[in-house]
Amino acid sequence: MKTGRIIRSLSGYYDIQLPSGDIQRTRARGEFRKSKQKPLVGDFVDFESENDEGFIWAIHERENFLVRPPIANIDIAVIVTAAKEPDFAPNLLDRQLVALEAANVRPLIYFSKMDLLEKSEHEKINHVANYYQSIGYDVIFSDSKSAFEALKMMLKDHVSVFMGQTGAGKSTLLNHLSPQLGLETGEVSKALSRGKHTTRQVTLIEVDEALIADTPGFSSYEVFDFPVEELDDYFPEFVEKRQDCRFRGCLHLNEPGCAIKEAVAVGTITQSRYNSYKAFYELIKAQKPKYKTDN
Ligand SMILES: Nc1nc2c(ncn2[C@@H]2O[C@H](COP(=O)(O)OP(=O)(O)OP(=O)(O)O)[C@@H](O)[C@H]2O)c(=O)[nH]1
Ligand SMILES: [Zn+2]
Numbered sequence: 663m664k665t666g667r668i669i670r671s672l673s674g675y676y677d678i679q680l681p682s683g684d685i686q687r688t689r690a691r692g693e694f695r696k697s698k699q700k701p702l703v704g705d706f707v708d709f710e711s712e713n714d715e716g717f718i719w720a721i722h723e724r725e726n727f728l729v730r731p732p733i734a735n736i737d738i739a740v741i742v743t744a745a746k747e748p749d750f751a752p753n754l755l756d757r758q759l760v761a762l763e764a765a766n767v768r769p770l771i772y773f774s775k776m777d778l779l780e781k782s783e784h785e786k787i788n789h790v791a792n793y794y795q796s797i798g799y800d801v802i803f804s805d806s807k808s809a810f811e812a813l814k815m816m817l818k819d820h821v822s823v824f825m826g827q828t829g830a831g832k833s834t835l836l837n838h839l840s841p842q843l844g845l846e847t848g849e850v851s852k853a854l855s856r857g858k859h860t861t862r863q864v865t866l867i868e869v870d871e872a873l874i875a876d877t878p879g880f881s882s883y884e885v886f887d888f889p890v891e892e893l894d895d896y897f898p899e900f901v902e903k904r905q906d907c908r909f910r911g912c913l914h915l916n917e918p919g920c921a922i923k924e925a926v927a928v929g930t931i932t933q934s935r936y937n938s939y940k941a942f943y944e945l946i947k948a949q950k951p952k953y954k955t956d957n
Pocket of ligand 1: 742775776777826831832847
């Protein structure tokens, strides 16, 4: 029995990379296909193989996984966030951060298109970025001299996936990291070929000493897949403060003695983050429970 990581899946076949770097092609056992458990790219699996004919026997427990792209055991998700064109939208960034926190994937915020900013806009973004750093997120600016090296350093020895809204610059950045990818960039060229790639499978590609998913991740349209009471778990600065709320289980909305609202009033938590919290709260409340199929 051997153990390795699935780096590509293609019509029922799985390419598994061994610790030595060798890649072997296998299939999943019939039982896997019958049961719900389906191997994902990124999974560590036990398998047997000889002469390129092999079978996966077991999938190791997953650290985490994403649905789009379908990939397991992700160390870092790079949220590519345009500082301009389209304008920076804190709500969108927060949505991705919350979704990643809920999925137990570590985010890294990459501000793209910094070169397009005027001086005053620059200061504004810096200010915003400082806040995100202060609550524990890594931030990289596209115009900093060492941006590229810093990113490479962070991705080294890790599995990463890139996400961000359309036009944020994901493909541009991925191409820069790995020119062999040859992803199309810009609206027009992509609009022409869109649809062709919709069923494309994700592959983990080796870039220097990093493994990067070649398919960008979910955007902001994802629904939140957790109960509303859990929402504050995914705002790290809320987690730190909420034990000071007067009521246990405080939702930080209209309750008296809410430490979160006090923190917003004195500015230790930004209004923008609190606005996102409230907006997501309403959103989750309005979402239909999954088990309901009618109305
Ligand atoms: N000035 C400037 N333009 C950039 C930068 N990054 C990307 N762009 C441009 O922004 C446009 C969109 O970039 P893409 O890389 O295609 O964006 P994407 O996130 O892959 O977009 P989708 O595939 O639609 O999700 C392209 O015209 C890029 O050339 C940057 O740092 N500075
Ligand atoms: Zn509270």
